[in-house]
Each structure stands twice: as C-alpha cells, then as structure tokens.
Amino acid sequence: EAEVAQSPRYKITEKSQAVAFWCDPISGHATLYWYRQILGQGPELLVQFQDESVVDDSQLPKDRFSAERLKGVDSTLKIQPAELGDSAMYLCASRPSGTTRSSTDTQYFGPGTRLTVL
Amino acid sequence: AQSVTQLGSHVSVSEGALVLLRCNYSSSVPPYLFWYVQYPNQGLQLLLKYTTGATLVKGINGFEAEFKKSETSFHLTKPSAHMSDAAEYFCAVSKGSNTGKLIFGQGTTLQVKP
Numbered sequence A: 001e002a003e004v005a006q007s008p009r010y011k012i013t014e015k016s017q018a019v020a021f022w023c024d025p026i027s028g029h030a031t032l033y034w035y036r037q038i039l040g041q042g043p044e045l046l047v048q049f050q051d052e053s054v055v056d057d058s059q060l061p062k063d064r065f066s067a068e069r070l071k072g073v074d075s076t077l078k079i080q081p082a083e084l085g086d087s088a089m090y091l092c093a094s095r096p097s098g099t100t101r102s103s104t105d106t107q108y109f110g111p112g113t114r115l116t117v118l
Numbered sequence B: 001a002q003s004v005t006q007l008g009s010h011v012s013v014s015e016g017a018l019v020l021l022r023c024n025y026s027s028s029v030p031p032y033l034f035w036y037v038q039y040p041n042q043g044l045q046l047l048l049k050y051t052t053g054a055t056l057v058k059g060i061n062g063f064e065a066e067f068k069k070s071e072t073s074f075h076l077t078k079p080s081a082h083m084s085d086a087a088e089y090f091c092a093v094s095k096g097s098n099t100g101k102l103i104f105g106q107g108t109t110l111q112v113k114p
Helices: none
Strands: A005-007 A010-013 A019-023 A032-038 A043-049 A053-056 A063-067 A073-078 A087-093 A113-117 B001-008 B008-015 B019-026 B032-036 B044-050 B056-058 B064-068 B073-078 B087-094 B102-104 B108-113
Touching: A005 A087, A010 A019, A019 A063, A019 A087, A019 A113, A032 A073, A043 A063, A043 A073, A113 B001, B001 B087, B001 B102, B008 B019, B019 B032, B019 B087, B019 B108, B032 B064, B044 B056, B044 B064, B044 B073, B073 B087
Parallel strands: A010 A113, B008 B108
Antiparallel strands: A005 A019, A019 A073, A032 A043, A032 A087, A043 A053, A063 A073, A087 A113, B001 B019, B019 B073, B032 B044, B032 B087, B056 B064, B064 B073, B087 B102, B087 B108
16 A cells, blocks of 8 residues: 655754755655644644645745755655754645545645654 | 634543544534544554545444534544554544645544553
8 A cells, every 4th residue: 555655754953953854645646745743732734735836835934944846746844943842743644636525635644754853 | 714623632441432532623614524543653544534425434443423514523433442542533624625734633642441
C-alpha cells in the first residue's frame, strides 16, 4: 500500500538554527498539506499545495517559515530561525485532486517529523 | 467558520467495555466528517468518514459513527474495547470543497484498562 514518506522522523535543534523537513506524497496525489501538531492538540494546517501552487498559506508564519513544491511532487518545509515555540510534530498529508464531493476527499498522513527546539 | 469540539480530553474504559468518544461540529454548509486515530509518535490513520448517504458509518477495527444533523454530532463508538485501541482520536470536519481543508478537534486520549 502506498504511503506518504517524511524525513527526518526526529529533529533536535537549537533556537535560531535553520531546519528543513521533507515530504514525498503518494504517487499521483496532486494536493499536499503541511500541518503542525503541538503536543496535546489537534493538527493545524500550515500550507496547502495543489500541484506546485500554494492554495492556502494563511496560517503559515511567513517571517520564518517557507514551503515549496517545485515540481509538484515532493515538498520541503523550512524554518529559519527556529524558536522554542516551534517544538511540535510536523505532519504531511496528500490527497488525490478532485472537484466533486467524492471519496477523493480523504487525506493520507505521513508518520510526521518530531521537532524539538532547545 | 467551522469548528469541532471533542468532549473529554481523556476517556478510560475497561477491556471489553463500550467505547464512546464524543464529537460535535459547527458548520455553515453540509460537512464531511472524519475520525482519525494516532498512535504515539505516528501519523494519523483514517478510521471512518461521512460524506453523504447513510448516516451510520462503519470503519476499520470495529469502529462506527453516526452523523446526527439535528444534534450536530458525529460520535465514535465501538462495542467492545481492546487493549490495542489505546491511542489518541481526532474528529475533523471539512467543507468538502476542492481545498479539502480539515479542521481538527483537540483530540481524545483513550485509555483501555485490563
């Protein structure tokens, strides 16, 4: 069964350093999401891509976070500089594109990257 | 705006007992509703979802949920808890548009006692 891949699984960094996370969605999935999940809370959407275009980045702290999906396949999320409050699980999800209400609305999640900022 | 409220951040049941995890939603349009499960240090796995049609939805691992529009609820149940059900459960709502954006609840941690 195809899965969403993420790396690294765990990352420890010091504040003010730069970090990057990578996501490879399920093959053929045009829509890709990055979520942030703070311990004890539900995931919150940071950014959504449709192919290589950003559809929604309204909750992305753009002064320090950036995301790209240059070829419309895999994606990178970067934080520079990292702050203590960025400690969280960063989840990537993908979804087949669709324009109608159908089963394609299911999002498939990767295992996540656990970031600890010291 | 859409929102999800999960009643009870922690639920504890005995093995073999009924599991009931509560979810209420707020949406201005007919919603898609989802339940996801998350095991420690892992991603989210879809348990079940409601889009249209039958309001009683069956999912994996013996879970089911019923969409009740009049109560704006989508509670998750399982007749008999198993130790392996111990995990965190998230209810989520989507407008069902092409964006597919999910709004998650705060989560409920299910503890299963032997």
